[in-house]
Amino acid sequence: MEEGQQKVIQYIRRNQGRGQRFLQRLVQEGSIRGHESRAQAVIIEKCRELGLKMDIWEIGGETLTSHPAFCSDRVNFKGNPNAVGVLQGTGGGKSLILNGHIDVVPVGSLKVWEHDPFSGHVHDGKLYGRGSTDMKGGTVSLVMALEAIVESGISLKGDVIFQSVIEEESGGAGTLAAVLRGYRADGAIIPEPTNMKFFPKQQGSMWFRIKVKGKQAHGGTRYEGVSAIEKAEKVLMELRELEKRRNRKIEDPLFAGIPIPIPINVGKINGGEWPSSVADSAIIEGRMGVAPDETMEHAKKEMELAIKAMAGQDQWLERHPPEVEWFGASWLPGSLEIDHELVAALSECYSMIKGKSPIVEASPWATDGGILNKVANVPVVVFGPGVTKKAHDANEYIELADVFETAEIIALTIMKWCEANEGGAKWEQ
Amino acid sequence: MEEGQQKVIQYIRRNQGRGQRFLQRLVQEGSIRGHESRAQAVIIEKCRELGLKMDIWEIGGETLTSHPAFCSDRVNFKGNPNAVGVLQGTGGGKSLILNGHIDVVPVGSLKVWEHDPFSGHVHDGKLYGRGSTDMKGGTVSLVMALEAIVESGISLKGDVIFQSVIEEESGGAGTLAAVLRGYRADGAIIPEPTNMKFFPKQQGSMWFRIKVKGKQAHGGTRYEGVSAIEKAEKVLMELRELEKRRNRKIEDPLFAGIPIPIPINVGKINGGEWPSSVADSAIIEGRMGVAPDETMEHAKKEMELAIKAMAGQDQWLERHPPEVEWFGASWLPGSLEIDHELVAALSECYSMIKGKSPIVEASPWATDGGILNKVANVPVVVFGPGVTKKAHDANEYIELADVFETAEIIALTIMKWCEANEGGAKWEQ
8 A cells, every 4th residue: 555545545444433432423314305404404514524615506407307307206306405515626627416305205114213303313333314325425435535644645637526415315306406407427336225235327217107908897797897906907018018028028137136237127006996896996006127328318218108009909908008107216227338447546445455345236225326317428437335225224224334434435435546646745735 | 357456457557747746755765774764654655645554663672783783883773764664464365564664875075976965856757866766666556555555545464564674785784684573475576676576585695804914024145935925816816716616506497697696806906015025815705606505604614615726735834724714794695496486476467567477587786685585584576667777877777667667566466475365355454
């Protein structure tokens, strides 16, 4: 390791207590949707301490809400800003976006939480609370990395753009707003809980609703009606066939170990209204996985055509074709070649800290990386501390050791990617 | 035709206007559930006029509510009595129950009614209003028949027991209460809207609920969960197989023209809660048809065993067997041999009026006849004016001509079955 690298790593190791307390403060400012401002204030205060050039703004406006990738049912973003802090480079280096979302999902039933969901309680190397894993732990890794670089007096050639965004859990409007504000970079790291695996590709997804019509009749003479529930079963079967066909086409080795790389999940069905009537309507709702290199439009078209073709084989459905709607949430997929130089840089730094190569996989879920990748054309790797299973769960926690190790790996990656200046010249000089 | 018969028929033909006005009054006293008293008062007044021996009582009490055939979620029967009027015979004849329910189903959306649902509006030989077909028209046929006999000065050997009951549309507690009060007879006619066909057998039915368990997971990794919706599809398939097996066993020629004599109708399905989660629960609700000669218990057992056997073929369902529940409504089937003397008597009288033989079928729905038949062991024929399709529909109406013809047929049947005394001696002499 070079001297600059050693200084940075040492800083992080000496300041684990600070990192833990910072994560505690962040978790304690529970930032469920619509209440992100106090947690953002904690972030902003820290960024100012580090001398980052701040850009704090309330998202919204026509350009955002009319963008095809905009997806939110939130009426008002007032008072809960996005925050971006830029560590300006001296020039000539590659730039890097470090993106973390500040919003957390609801706590669910309080009964199953052992401690207050926003306690930040620490026990046995684990820090507990809603958002600890998803993804304030990852954000603290970013902040610790930046702090270590700044406090070690190291300057960089390229810019580091640290983004603390709202709305990731509800469709990514925060990151989309940052993109539309003009933020671009030569690469991006998003420390979502990957259990420190690399996810250069992420499955995208969107919600669908399929409405199936039947014809009412009395149950005692059900042969006089047409059961929308029976017809919905045909739709369900077709969706499974479609899923098979779509997944057969996935040849990316990153998906090798995954049983269904891009699933079609039927999450909900509601049909009929009365036990002794033939159901005249059934509604299926689900989530369609989108391949990393696929467009949303392509996936939509494929389902619509499959349902249409299936309906053509059924006398009733031919005359009353099921309606496919796309509603609610959608998340763009992300895709980066695994031999991209960003993966290589991150990988080299990972090996320096962990003494082994990283596991590289495709993620079964999307992140704001899809927006950075597909809308802003930024190469993205999702890599962070924490286990997916703990996210959104009661008694969510994160292993602090992973937060610190991630901070070390990201600090080294920043120095490599953005190129630390020789002699450790301070960036503000 | 004998003289007495001629007198009675002539009376009915001369008094069609009276009959129409009586049906209008009955329809105008809209007797939806819980509001039967005013329509019952109209009936009671008429019975008193005819000199019937009245028994008017509020149903309820432990004996009723703890009876296995009791099926009602009504808390209070106060103020809305059952009414029974007996035309006592001189002795030595067979007795006959004439049963009609006074309750009507809700009117549904007012928008689709052309007139007030309780108008009793008459146009083009049709009388309109909720309850006109189901089954105040039939009740008026009974009353006109009785009035014609009484006013013609004809006495009978056997008793005629005229029952105007509540609660038929909600499970038959009114007729059950009459049975438990001791009313029995050698035969019964229920003039539900059969379009003047004879239904000596009626399909019974009951509601079932099947709960299917799954295992939640994120839709992006749906292979980590078990979809309760997919498992529910297996239940649906098994229900169709069971329906086939059960109907293959029906050999009664009365069912010859009916595509599915005892259908299993799945009327409702609700599964899952969130499009992008694997559903961990699904609930199926439906109506199981019961064969005329089958017990409810036998039908229940058959479904329970079928679901259990199916579950045994599936690793997940074997460990998490679907739960079958019986809830809400149930209607006992009814069964009378088609060569029973009551069918013969009614048939002979039908031919006298219509000049042809009646159509004899099995009904696809149950009536209070099931209770009279299975609980009190009374032979029952369901036969009345009006078309099933109009019952429960908006703009319900009945053809008045059918009401009057039915009155004639029933009057003759009463005289035959209960045996009119020679010389037309008045019964009260």
